[in-house]
Amino acid sequence: MLSHDHAVELHGVSRVFAGRAVLDGFALTIRPAEFVAILGASGTGKTTLLRLLSGLDRADGGTVRVPRRRSVVFQEPRLVPAKRVWQNVVLGRRGAAARARAEAALTEVGLAAHVNAWPKTLSGGEAQRVALARALVQEPDLLLLDEPFAALDALTRIRMHELVGQLWQRYRPAVVLVTHDVDEAILLADRVLVLSGGRISLDVPVDFPQPRIRSGRDFSDLRMRLLSELGVAVH
Amino acid sequence: MSSIIRIEFPPAQQAPARGGEGGLIDLSPQRHDLSPQRHPAPGRSRLNGWLLRAAAPAAILLAWQLASSFGFVAVEVLPSPADIVAAFAELIRLGDLQAALPVSLGRAVAGLAIGGTTGLALGLFAGLWRIGEGLFDAPLQMLRTIPFIALVPLFITWFGIDELAKLMVIIAATIFPMYLNTYAGVRGVDPKLIEAASIFGLSHRQAAWHVILPTALPSILVGLRYASGAALLALVVAEQINARSGIGYILNNANMNQRSDIIIAGILVYAALGIAIDLLMRLLEHLALPWRPKLALA
Ligand SMILES: Nc1ncnc2c1ncn2[C@@H]1O[C@H](COP(=O)(O)OP(=O)(O)O)[C@@H](O)[C@H]1O
Ligand SMILES: [Mg+2]
Numbered sequence: 001m002l003s004h005d006h007a008v009e010l011h012g013v014s015r016v017f018a019g020r021a022v023l024d025g026f027a028l029t030i031r032p033a034e035f036v037a038i039l040g041a042s043g044t045g046k047t048t049l050l051r052l053l054s055g056l057d058r059a060d061g062g063t064v065r066v067p068r069r070r071s072v073v074f075q076e077p078r079l080v081p082a083k084r085v086w087q088n089v090v091l092g093r094r095g096a097a098a099r100a101r102a103e104a105a106l107t108e109v110g111l112a113a114h115v116n117a118w119p120k121t122l123s124g125g126e127a128q129r130v131a132l133a134r135a136l137v138q139e140p141d142l143l144l145l146d147e148p149f150a151a152l153d154a155l156t157r158i159r160m161h162e163l164v165g166q167l168w169q170r171y172r173p174a175v176v177l178v179t180h181d182v183d184e185a186i187l188l189a190d191r192v193l194v195l196s197g198g199r200i201s202l203d204v205p206v207d208f209p210q211p212r213i214r215s216g217r218d219f220s221d222l223r224m225r226l227l228s229e230l231g232v233a234v235h
Numbered sequence: 236m237s238s239i240i241r242i243e244f245p246p247a248q249q250a251p252a253r254g255g256e257g258g259l260i261d262l263s264p265q266r267h268d269l270s271p272q273r274h275p276a277p278g279r280s281r282l283n284g285w286l287l288r289a290a291a292p293a294a295i296l297l298a299w300q301l302a303s304s305f306g307f308v309a310v311e312v313l314p315s316p317a318d319i320v321a322a323f324a325e326l327i328r329l330g331d332l333q334a335a336l337p338v339s340l341g342r343a344v345a346g347l348a349i350g351g352t353t354g355l356a357l358g359l360f361a362g363l364w365r366i367g368e369g370l371f372d373a374p375l376q377m378l379r380t381i382p383f384i385a386l387v388p389l390f391i392t393w394f395g396i397d398e399l400a401k402l403m404v405i406i407a408a409t410i411f412p413m414y415l416n417t418y419a420g421v422r423g424v425d426p427k428l429i430e431a432a433s434i435f436g437l438s439h440r441q442a443a444w445h446v447i448l449p450t451a452l453p454s455i456l457v458g459l460r461y462a463s464g465a466a467l468l469a470l471v472v473a474e475q476i477n478a479r480s481g482i483g484y485i486l487n488n489a490n491m492n493q494r495s496d497i498i499i500a501g502i503l504v505y506a507a508l509g510i511a512i513d514l515l516m517r518l519l520e521h522l523a524l525p526w527r528p529k530l531a532l533a
Contacts, residue, residue, distance in 0.1 A: 056430055071434070078431040082449030082526050092437040092445050118526040138435065 006065075007032045007142055007174035008053065013062035015048055022048045024198035026062070032141070033172040037185035039230060040195030046178040049195070050146050053176060067141035067174075071134075073148040077127035079119035086115045089134045105133040109163060125156035129163070136167060143168075145177040149184065161187055165210070182226050186219055187212050194229045202229045314496040319503070322496035331485055332504070339470060339481040340508070342398075346405025347466040351459060354410040358417025358458070362451070363443055372418070379411040383465075384472055391476060401473035408469035412461035420454025421447055453524055460516040467509055 008030035015023040022045040030036055040046050051057035052064055054072050079088045086102035103115055109129040119127060128148060135143060145164070149157045165188055168175055179185055185192045186206055194202035204225070208218040296316055302308050303315030310318065326332040357375065360367035386407055394400040424447050432442040474483020482501050489497035 054434060056434065072431075074427070074431065076427065078425075078427050080428060080446050080450060082452065082524075083445070084526075091432060091435050092441045120526065120528055134435065 005031060007034065007067055008176075009063065009065040010052075011063040013052065013059045013064060015045070015052065015057070016060050021198055023052075023059075026199060028193075028200065030142075030174050030176065032174055035168055035175045035177070035188060035190045037177045037179055037189035037192045038195055039179065039182060039185055039192060039226060041230065042180075044195045045198060046195055047146055050144050050176065050178055053142065054144050069138060069140045070142045070144065071136070071138045071140035071173075072144045072146065073128070073131045073135050075147045075150055077119070077124075077131045079127060079130060081119050083119070084115075085111070085117045085119065085122070085130050088119060088130060089137055091134065101137055102133070105137045106130070108136065108167065109133045123156075125152050125160065128152060128160065132160075132163070132167070136171065139171070140173050143173040143175045145175065145179075147178055147180065150180065157184075164188060182223055182230070183214060185226070186222055187214075192222075192226060194226065202226070311493065311495060314499065318496045319499050322494070322500040326485065326497065326500060335480065335482045335485050336504070339474065339483070342401055342473065342481065343405060343466045343470045343508075346402050346469065347409050347462060349402070350406035350409030350466070351413045351462045353406070354413025354415075354458065354462065355417050355455065357410070358414045358455075359421060361414075362418045362421025363447065375411070375414055379415065383408040383469060387472060387476070396477040400476055401470075404473040404476075405466050405469040408465040409462040412465055413455075413458045416454050416458025416461065417451070420451030420458070423454065424450045453520075453527065456516070456520050456523060459519075460513075463512045463516060464509070467505065467512060471505055 006029050008028065010026055010028040013023055013026040014021055026049070038046050038049070048057070050072070052059050053066055054070055055066070056072075079085075080091065083091070086099055086106065089102035089105055090098040103112070106112055106115055109132050111126060111129055111133065114122065114126060114130075119130070122130065128151075131148070149160050152160060161184065164175075164177075168188075175189075177185070177188060189206055191203065191205050193200050202225075204222070206212075206222065208216070212219055214220075299313075300316050303310065303313065303318070314322070323332070357367075357371050361371045361375075362368070383404065387404060390400045390403050390407075394403050428446055428450065429442055432446045437445060471483070474481050474486075478484040478487045482504055486498055486501040489495075489501065
């Protein structure tokens with residue numbers, strides 16, 4: 001169904017809420033293993049787009065083609081408080097095999113010590129890493145991240161950037177990261193999109209090599225360009 | 236700023252020797268030391284707490300006993316604590332209490348089991364399925380406004396004056412607290428959690444079992460606690476109907492024989508049942524909800 005060189009294909013997609021088209025004639029293709037960051041002012045439809053990609057919501061028109069295996073990390077961890085951390089990672093599954101998988105995934109996100117903990121005892125960053133582990137055990141071909149670091153403190157956010165970068169290198173899913181942090185987008189993504197007026201208003205590749213340094217010339221040029229596209233005055 | 240300080244800590248009183256004119260005044264003479272070794276041993280403070288709480292009841296008991304002993308109140312009106320202990324001894328010696336307790340408990344437990352299960356099932360049905368909500372919620376919300384005690388005369392005409400009427404009163408009293416709390420608990424589960432479950436491939440049935448029920452359990456247990464209390468209250472009311480066995484029978488007999496000591500003993504048995512239920516429910520919540528942050532209730 002999907003052509004081999006595309007993980008995501010959207011054509012002419014519209015989504016209308018109360019007579020207002022949030023997405024209108026929207027088109028987007030993403031290659032397998034591509035890391036795409038999406039920027040846009042609040043209310044421009046970033047979450048709406050991600051909900052269409054995840055299958056939680058249906059478009060009102062157009063074509064939406066996505067891989068069968070998809071995972072989401074939301075802005076909030078969304079862990080079941082009555083289930084231990086490992087049970088959250090393999091939600092709905094039981095037994096020794098499920099537990100072993102959960103433990104492996106938790107070890108990868110650096111939470112081996114919290115396998116048996118209750119979600120309410122975790123810090124915000126830890127809970128979000130559990131959510132990441134839960135997304136990973138699905139072995140997704142498309143990983144959707146909706147501002148997953150927005151609620152974290154600056155230090156924890158830097159660690160999470162490293163972790164997501166490493167995991168992406170290892171498993172190579174296509175990634176769509178919604179963020180309002182321009183630096184975050186440039187640090188992690190192959191390609192940055194800016195959403196406005198229900199369409200993509202800017203689509204730029206980030207082609208300078210990893211690891212990217214915020215003080216680098218390329219970095220600050222791209223930051224300027226993205227910020228002015230977002231309508232932020234740059235001096 | 237400095238005027239406020241002068242009002243609260245007049246230097247002449249608070250720090251007479253330190254500093255003097257123009258010298259430094261230490262405004263924090265009693266900094267809180269929260270190091271663990273500075274706190275009293277927990278065992279001892281708990282004992283003090285118990286003594287403190289026991290003081291008022293003990294004083295009342297003593298005053299009550301003295302008032303009776305010196306004849307300030309008539310024995311027929313208010314027997315002394317010693318009389319009531321004697322009444323208990325009599326009830327046990329004659330085997331009345333041993334015969335009555337299982338009967339009364341049996342009624343309460345049977346009514347709670349039937350009413351609680353019905354309320355739970357209706358609450359789950361209405362909470363999980365739209366059809367269930369449409370069918371049951373509005374009628375049950377209307378019925379719950381009827382105080383169950385008002386139903387007693389009706390139940391007597393419908394079900395007679397034997398066990399069935401008693402059981403039905405207890406069932407009617409327990410269905411609603413169970414239903415309301417189960418329904419509210421299921422409906423109160425964050426839709427975002429259910430959304431996440433569907434993303435991770437859980438079917439509706441799996442989401443209900445692995446996400447909704449465990450998350451709604453605290454509320455369901457609150458329902459059970461209320462239902463248990465209601466069962467006890469309904470038991471007391473139901474046992475007034477033509478009591479031929481149970482604690483109600485003891486009370487009824489004592490009433491006819493003008494034995495206020497036995498009446499009070501019977502009331503105390505009901506009270507003890509209430510305390511026992513409460514402790515049991517707390518234990519159950521403690522065991523069933525290990526993931527909830529503990530509140531200090533001791
Ligand atoms: N379920 C919904 N019902 C009605 N309006 C919605 C719904 N979801 C989103 N919207 C509207 O669509 C617009 C885009 O929302 P969203 O995608 O959440 O924006 P973003 O994530 O970019 O901040 C907003 O104006 C929002 O009010
Ligand atoms: Mg959003």
